[in-house]
Amino acid sequence: MTMRKICKLNEEQRQFADTHHSIVTRFLSHHQLDEAEFYDIVIFGYLLAVQEYLEKPELSRYAFSTIAWRNMKDCVAREYYNRSRDKRTAAIASLNEEVLELEAFLPDRLAHLAEALDNQILLTELLSCMTPKEKEMVHLKADGYTYREIAEKCSITVYGVSSRFSRMRCRLRKMELI
Known part of the structure; x- marks a missing residue:
């Protein structure tokens, strides 16, 4: 998701x-x-919609509200994506508190590491039994493409992607059960 740049509005805008x-x-x-929390967030999308709508004549076939709602x-x-990122939800400790062991600061870290290793092994096994087309589809999906976009890029139907x-x-x- 790239953020487009908002310029200073002209009088018409x-x-x-x-x-x-x-x-x-x-x-x-x-x-x-909540307006107090989200107004400053959505207003930038709204102002960008104003600029795009007035600068791009091809958008006039849509209602302005459609463009504005999409941008907001x-x-x-x-x-929401930025709020959920790991760096925003990192564990925090006060410098005044004594943390004697890493286990006290990061409980269950060994269990999490073991689970991550198991997931890595499972992923490697899964990738080893995928066709090149399936691998390409998985990479595209991981990059955020929709089934329709994947279908177009891979020259197959949306139903083919889904199946x-x-x-x-x-x-x-089946691999998890083994």
């Missing part, structure tokens, strides 16, 4: 943004987002 500003409050209300939704999704992923999940379940 400013007036357009003022006229349609109620879209922002409707969006926040519809998604039950992207901003909210990006915010291949279904078969791969079945293989993974």
